[in-house]
Amino acid sequence: MQTDDLVSIPFRRTNSVLVSPAIKAYILNKYDQHPSTFSADLRAIDVLRKEAVNATEPHTGGLHKLQEYAAQLVWMSGKIPVDLGVEFNWFPSLQPGGESAENNLQFELANILFNMAAMYSQLAVQSNRATSEGLKSAAANFCQAAGVIEHLKWQIASDLRSVPPDEMEPATLDSLYSLMLAQAQECFWQKAVGGKMKDLIVAKLAARVSDLYGESGESAYKSDRLPSPWVHHINAKHCHFAAAAQYRAACDALEKRKYGEEITRLRDSLACVNEGLQARKWLSRQVLADLMGLKSRVAEDLKRAEHDNDTIYFSHEPAKSELPGLDRANMVRAQIPREVSESQAMLGEKGQLGQPLFAKLVPYSVHQAASMYADRRDRLVNGCVIADLDGLTHKMQEVLSGLGLPGSLQALEKPLGIPPTVASHAQEVRQANGIHKINATISHTMKLKQDNQSVFNEGVDVLRKEATEDDTARRRFGTEQWQRPIGREAQPSLYEKVDELQSYFEQANETDVRVQKKLRQCESLVRLLGGSDRDLEDYVPSSRRANLTAKVERAAVKLRETMDEWNRFERRRRQKILTLKNKVSDDDIKPDLLRIASQLERENPMQPIAASHFESLFDERLRKYDPDLEGIRSEESTQKQILQKIQDANREFVSAKRGEAVSKEREAALQNLEDAYIAYHEVLRDLDAGQTFYTQLAPLVAEFKDQCKEFAETRKVEAKKLEDGIVPVTAKTTQGGCQAGCRAGCQDRETSNGGEASHDLVERYANHLCKRSS
Structure with missing residues (x-):
């Protein structure tokens, strides 16, 4: 889902399915406990799933339902094998495609966590970013969306016994992860701009926003699963904030009477804006308006700066490579919600995520251990x-x-x-x-x-x-x-x-x-x-x-x-x-x-x-x-x-x-x-x-x-x-191709990250975007 200037992750959809019959059959066949003992729990798990998968509107109540169901899935995995006997069907959200079906509780958990990340991102986009509290809430939700994605990648998707869906492959999750952090950092940048903070501080914040959008774009290039409008949006944002960082750095240079540096940075800023505008027909009105507004301001300041330097200051205009690198002011990090990282501690009589279901069911690992012991004992005694x-x-x-x-x-x-x-x-x-x-x-x-x-x-x-x-x-x-x-x-x-x-x-x-x-x-x-x-x-x-x-x-x-x-x-x-x-x-x-x-x-x-x-x-x-x-x-x-x-x-x-x-x-x-x-x-x-x-x-x-x-x-x-x-794909290149402006605008990032390798990666990414835009 894309608003005028920010992106939220859409929900994955699923078919209605009852989990309780499979659990009941498993208890009946494998345990020495009768399923009737767990009648209330069997009803509860079906209700929890129904409420969780139908939580498809941005609301804290829906978020809580997702958290409750996810916590119970984690709890149940210690008592019931993942291949329980239920086919969980889920449909992709980022691009149209066929369903994925797995007899796997971990697969179900992965999809629920994906939707939880989507819920956090939609709550963030829904926040009123015209206020300081709204920006703070949006940034926090984006960071928690990134945290859930991080948990999904390293703790769940990597441990699936089958190939994960395309939307949960590492490159796709990496792109979404960086995108969420980029938008959280953007909220801090917006707050700094609204608070009239110093140009150099705003520049450092903007440079970090550009970095994060760039990382998201690089991962999107490897993934090929993000929708084309998203990829163009991410690239435009990367260029926009590279330009904004250079523009604010130019303003700081002017204040410090470094007139030649001001001109060089303004030129880099303008080049980066122009690159961001290469994909204008795929951009939202707000993102395009922001780029055009920045271009107008940069062009106007550049014209004034060049005139003043040619007629008054006669200051040396340094080459790009001579410019000092911009420091980054990073304000964000992924935050795994406690309801995810400590979900089991939040289950209990007074727990926020409810009573643990099937608590009296002997853990599956105990049955495995009992079987292992019996096997060793029998081999010892009989053999x-x-x-x-x-x-x-x-x-x-x-x-x-x-x-x-x-x-x-x-x-x-x-x-x-x-x-x-x-x-x-x-x-x-x-x-x-x-x-x-x-x-x-x-x-x-x-x-x-x-x-x-x-x-x-x-x-x-x-x-x-x-x-x-x-x-x-x-x-x-x-x-x-x-x-x-x-x-x-x-x-x-x-x-x-x-x-x-x-x-x-x-x-x-x-x-x-x-x-x-x-x-x-x-x-x-x-x-x-x-x-x-x-x-x-x-x-x-x-x-x-x-x-x-x-x-x-x-x-x-x-x-x-x-x-x-x-x-x-x-x-x-x-x-x-x-x-x-x-x-x-x-x-x-x-x-x-x-x-x-x-x-x-x-x-x-x-x-x-x-x-x-x-x-x-x-x-x-x-x-x-x-x-x-x-x-x-x-x-x-x-x-x-x-x-x-x-x-x-x-x-x-x-x-x-x-x-x-x-x-x-x-x-x-x-x-x-x-x-x-x-x-x-x-x-x-x-x-x-x-x-x-x-x-x-x-x-x-x-x-x-x-x-x-x-x-x-x-x-x-x-x-x-x-x-x-393997099917051959032909691609055309957009007229005019990608310019070097964004790379110029991101020159500080390349310098700080080791030069050629970063340059090559950005160049490949830019060329890839040109092909996808055709």
Whole structure:
């Protein structure tokens, strides 16, 4: 929006959308709290958004609505993920264009802050600058507009996970930032002129106004997003105040009787005015009238000064390079409103920005931290304790099976019928529905696997399609014009995740194959254990009852005692594992996380809570599993001792029964059933681990697919901009071109800023303006 002599930022517009359904669904799916607890907050957030996005008239009430909604968005970002599931559609304000849509709370916040800056600028333009208080209010509002833009650029737009809208690209925001400060400085200049302050003071104020307009113009040249009338307005203002600064400096020189300096400065002033008038047909009536009025006054004073010097003073007229540089009197700086920089401190029971919504909702970072801790704890317990204990048991069972135990002992002790141990194993398998349970578990595991693979493939297909489109465009336009990295280089972490997830699937598939092979090897015997007693008796051949010698009986008793010792030890181990699992199940870290989170919010309400804040708590909580880790060595040592006893006793037993009439077939059958029972439990454990793996993998592949879609969408927008930029644009130059007058008028600035680099930049900017004006 442009008034006669000042510019205000127009509001970005949006469609009406409800935020509450997505928040409600997220709470329902991800939290252990019911959405009904937050019914009032869900209604409030929708009302806040509606009021904020409809605040499109310059009024302090509308400003407050924007501040309230922005504060709640910042607060909510600590409790709810940014990709909540709401598409926020916003339309550009500076130039016509298509909408930008993002499933991103930070994107919504960026647009609200943009409108807040627009509101401050419109309040500034609306101020009555005919009064001292009005000028003061206008300057303050312009400075706060600049402060909001600064906050938007460095704290929000730079942290968006997608390409920011054109109006929020750094160059555009830089131009608006400098423009707001330039207009604030102009208010101080106007107050000084109205207050009849000394010419040199007014000159220093004007020189700084010119600098700021120049900085805004240079950024506008890089941006290409500001409307052409704005760019001409900014350039004209830059030239106007360069001319005004030189004119006031000339007046000061006259007062100090430096007649030659007066003439040189007046000439520079006139040259700068003429440059500002190059784009007169794009200027507002007020800006054009100001330039024409200044030109008339400068021309009149120059004519008088030249006449007086030629006839009276005969003073030396110095070259421009000989003139002393003008100091700058800077009166402005960006002021980030407290409602933005300290918004979280202003939320509360008596806070100016209202009560924080969803205050009782556990912060999202706490859920992330709880998940991180659970993952570390489970890896520690399952991978370093339970897996090691299971490994020790499996190793022992392999050794016993190699020794033919307990089959050979059972065949001798009970030559007829089914031994009690085997009968017990059979009863257990029957009650668990044996092979049917295994097949059902396999079916469910394969369904989880296929679902995960399907979601993963969708994400890979999205990346493949993006790569194909990018390659097509690169061949079409050529590598010199299509200058952007390929997808793998642009987002290497995402492509690394493809390889990582693919390796997970491959490793899991290898494990699945091993489990199925193990099942095939023992399936017939597991079916037998789960069948009838008659089938079991038919499988185990009986042997005749023999009269054992005393030596054999003693050896058998000794072996039985050592085997019973192992069985008792194994039962204690299983109980120890069960106790450890219960310990893990009861290990609820959330109360401690909430306590620390509350403490952090009190001590530093502006600092977002991250999972990394809880590292010391993680370490402290995991130390309570140290005794379980240390106990593995004791378990291994005791097992070695028992195994040695069994091996010694078994050698005596084998030696003693040599020559006795013992059925080898019965020994083999009983040993096969024992091995099948052990394999049955191993298969169940492996299948349970497989289900757990695929269940935990599901959110990872879902997140991967979402990231692929987001990346592809970002690349599509980027490609559209790149393609638009490749289309050749012809431009004409305005008749007469840009003159050197403004550069002459800004000579002091160039001298103080290092000369050639500044000169080249201004020259490029001036040439650019000529092209845009055609």
